[in-house]
Amino acid sequence: MLAQLFKSSRNVHPAPTPGKVRFVGAGPGDPDLLTLKALDALQAADVVIHDGLVPNQIVLLARKAVKIIPVGKKGFGHHTPQEEINARIVENALQGHTVVRLKGGDPTVFARLDEEIEAVEAADLTYDIVPGITAASASLSAIGQSLTKRGRNASARILTGHDMKGFADHDWRALAQSGEVAAIYMGKRAARFIQGRLLMHGAAPDTPVTLVENASRADQRILATTLTQLPDLVDQADPKGPALMLWGLSPRDAAAQDILVQELA
Amino acid sequence: MLAQLFKSSRNVHPAPTPGKVRFVGAGPGDPDLLTLKALDALQAADVVIHDGLVPNQIVLLARKAVKIIPVGKKGFGHHTPQEEINARIVENALQGHTVVRLKGGDPTVFARLDEEIEAVEAADLTYDIVPGITAASASLSAIGQSLTKRGRNASARILTGHDMKGFADHDWRALAQSGEVAAIYMGKRAARFIQGRLLMHGAAPDTPVTLVENASRADQRILATTLTQLPDLVDQADPKGPALMLWGLSPRDAAAQDILVQELA
Numbered sequence: 001m002l003a004q005l006f007k008s009s010r011n012v013h014p015a016p017t018p019g020k021v022r023f024v025g026a027g028p029g030d031p032d033l034l035t036l037k038a039l040d041a042l043q044a045a046d047v048v049i050h051d052g053l054v055p056n057q058i059v060l061l062a063r064k065a066v067k068i069i070p071v072g073k074k075g076f077g078h079h080t081p082q083e084e085i086n087a088r089i090v091e092n093a094l095q096g097h098t099v100v101r102l103k104g105g106d107p108t109v110f111a112r113l114d115e116e117i118e119a120v121e122a123a124d125l126t127y128d129i130v131p132g133i134t135a136a137s138a139s140l141s142a143i144g145q146s147l148t149k150r151g152r153n154a155s156a157r158i159l160t161g162h163d164m165k166g167f168a169d170h171d172w173r174a175l176a177q178s179g180e181v182a183a184i185y186m187g188k189r190a191a192r193f194i195q196g197r198l199l200m201h202g203a204a205p206d207t208p209v210t211l212v213e214n215a216s217r218a219d220q221r222i223l224a225t226t227l228t229q230l231p232d233l234v235d236q237a238d239p240k241g242p243a244l245m246l247w248g249l250s251p252r253d254a255a256a257q258d259i260l261v262q263e264l265a
Numbered sequence: 266m267l268a269q270l271f272k273s274s275r276n277v278h279p280a281p282t283p284g285k286v287r288f289v290g291a292g293p294g295d296p297d298l299l300t301l302k303a304l305d306a307l308q309a310a311d312v313v314i315h316d317g318l319v320p321n322q323i324v325l326l327a328r329k330a331v332k333i334i335p336v337g338k339k340g341f342g343h344h345t346p347q348e349e350i351n352a353r354i355v356e357n358a359l360q361g362h363t364v365v366r367l368k369g370g371d372p373t374v375f376a377r378l379d380e381e382i383e384a385v386e387a388a389d390l391t392y393d394i395v396p397g398i399t400a401a402s403a404s405l406s407a408i409g410q411s412l413t414k415r416g417r418n419a420s421a422r423i424l425t426g427h428d429m430k431g432f433a434d435h436d437w438r439a440l441a442q443s444g445e446v447a448a449i450y451m452g453k454r455a456a457r458f459i460q461g462r463l464l465m466h467g468a469a470p471d472t473p474v475t476l477v478e479n480a481s482r483a484d485q486r487i488l489a490t491t492l493t494q495l496p497d498l499v500d501q502a503d504p505k506g507p508a509l510m511l512w513g514l515s516p517r518d519a520a521a522q523d524i525l526v527q528e529l530a
Contacts, residue, residue: 025402027300035398036304037297106398108405114414121518129406133300133371134394137290140373141394147423149379150310154431155424155447158412163419171420174439182420 013056013169019046019097020160021089023107026054030216033133034058041130046097049088050080053104053242055217062100067092082112086119093125104242106134110160110185136183139212139244143222144252153181161187161245164194169201176203177246184245191245192231203227208250214241224250284311284362286354286385288372290397293317295481298398299323306395311362314353317344317370318507327365329348330396332357339460347377351384351502358390369507371399375425384388401448404477404509408487409517422440426452429459434466441468452510457496460511468492473515479506489515 024041027033034042039061041046048062052072059068069088071080093099103111107129120127136158140147147156157175159167161184176198187194189209199205209230211223219241225233230245268520292298295462299307304326307313313327316335316439324333334353336345336500358364368376372394385392396456405412412421426449439462440447453476464470474495476488484506490498 030302032302032305033300033396035292035300037295039301040297105404108402108411110409110413112415113411117409117517127409129409130297131398131402131406133398134402137371137373137396141396144392144394146373146376146378148375148428150377150423150428154428155422155436157420157422159420160413163413163415166419168442170435170439170442174435177433177435189302204509252382265439 019093021127024130025106027133028138028216047092047099050102083165090123092177108134138215157182160185161190172201176201181248187245191234210246213239213243218253280502284358286392289395290371291399291404293481312357312364315367355388371397400509403480408445422447425450437462437466441466442474447512449510456499474510478504478508
């Protein structure tokens with residue numbers, strides 16, 4: 001009751017000094033993959049502005065927040081324009097609130113962090129960034145593979161399917177080499193395009209590709225296939241959740257890890 | 266006292282059924298960057314086998330462990346051979362223990378996970394992997410930058426300085442392009458070699474390079490420089506801790522983030 005009163009009084013009398021902004025990684029979805037620091041930030045937040053990808057279980061950890069603002073960016077459906085997200089962050093922090101901008105995964109990986117920081121800086125607000133477990137890391141853990149491995153690949157790439165149409169030819173050629181590994185975010189819709197480019201640049205048709213849908217969540221699905229069958233797998237499996245594509249990797253040993261692997265004949 | 270007795274009795278009467286192995290990411294060093302899942306795993310561990318890079322503060326969270334086994338791999342100093350690490354993991358799990366193999370950062374990134382999983386599988390033991398925050402993520406957070414950014418780079422690379430002598434020419438050429446971004450692990454010692462290769466393949470001498478030493482720890486240092494001055498900076502600053510090299514990125518705004526940035530004239 002006291003907490004309730006305290007909350008209301010805050011709205012009526014906004015603090016005179018500006019608050020601050022914390023960009024916080026919510027991780028891939030499993031609430032246990034939050035960091036302790038992210039949990040602390042959520043529990044201390046006055047305002048939480050979160051993506052559609054962040055599960056409710058995590059958002060609800062912000063127990064003392066006076067405002068929870070969803071800024072849905074869920075796949076290709078309705079989404080809040082970036083300018084509006086920026087404005088919401090800034091206006092709430094200027095009112096004296098500690099604003100947690102909660103992003104699925106890691107704020108430094110395909111999260112449009114730069115635009116938001118620029119808005120925060122333009123308003124002379126301070127900020128910090130709390131890293132999170134990115135989908136690639138959760139997906140690799142799920143299939144029992146490393147991003148790199150001696151004798152296979154000394155480097156790996158992180159890229160997004162959204163931007164692949166601007167991908168240079170030298171990138172495709174490098175990616176098509178035997179032993180290359182890449183974690184492709186938001187690659188579901190680009191599956192047929194990716195297949196075409198890689199085959200054109202000489203990639204082996206039987207190169208393994210694994211899709212991890214809803215990595216780390218209860219409804220995680222692991223879809224193992226090859227470059228040849230990739231687009232058909234995507235059509236048939238029709239993943240609705242966020243899916244990470246691991247180019248050049250197959251699940252190590254499904255049985256030992258008690259995971260569901262779906263393979264197409 | 267009861268707990269003490271319980272611990273001793275376990276050593277005397279090893280469980281008849283085999284235990285299991287958990288590969289757990291300890292994150293970059295700040296204990297607050299452990300995930301809740303990693304904390305649970307540590308608190309439930311019977312045996313912890315940890316790298317030299319994992320701070321004591323984190324190792325000591327394994328309160329009920331009957332054995333804590335350091336397998337020092339600290340930079341270029343003394344280290345335990347990989348075969349011995351594998352043997353320790355397996356022998357302790359076969360004794361019925363839940364073994365936490367605690368790795369600095371993320372087990373899926375430059376952690377020689379494959380060798381250890383193969384040993385565990387060969388012994389018919391089960392395992393799981395708990396991802397951790399990798400040094401690249403903590404370093405990007407510290408300098409306020411994203412791995413990728415619209416109009417700058419659509420993909421980024423993760424690589425290790427240790428393996429760069431086997432790096433193909435096409436990789437160097439791609440990396441030397443304007444706007445490329447890479448997170449280079451263990452690149453300190455290779456700084457002069459990296460500089461030579463990148464310049465040879467046409468990289469701009471004023472390309473920004475940032476070294477983050479001891480990312481996320483109390484003694485974190487951020488060293489901002491350019492390709493031209495990189496080897497001299499490494500010589501002068503002489504980082505003793507693990508350092509991540511961010512190719513193509515400079516700290517966004519040191520003042521706003523209250524971080525120490527050392528620049529060479």
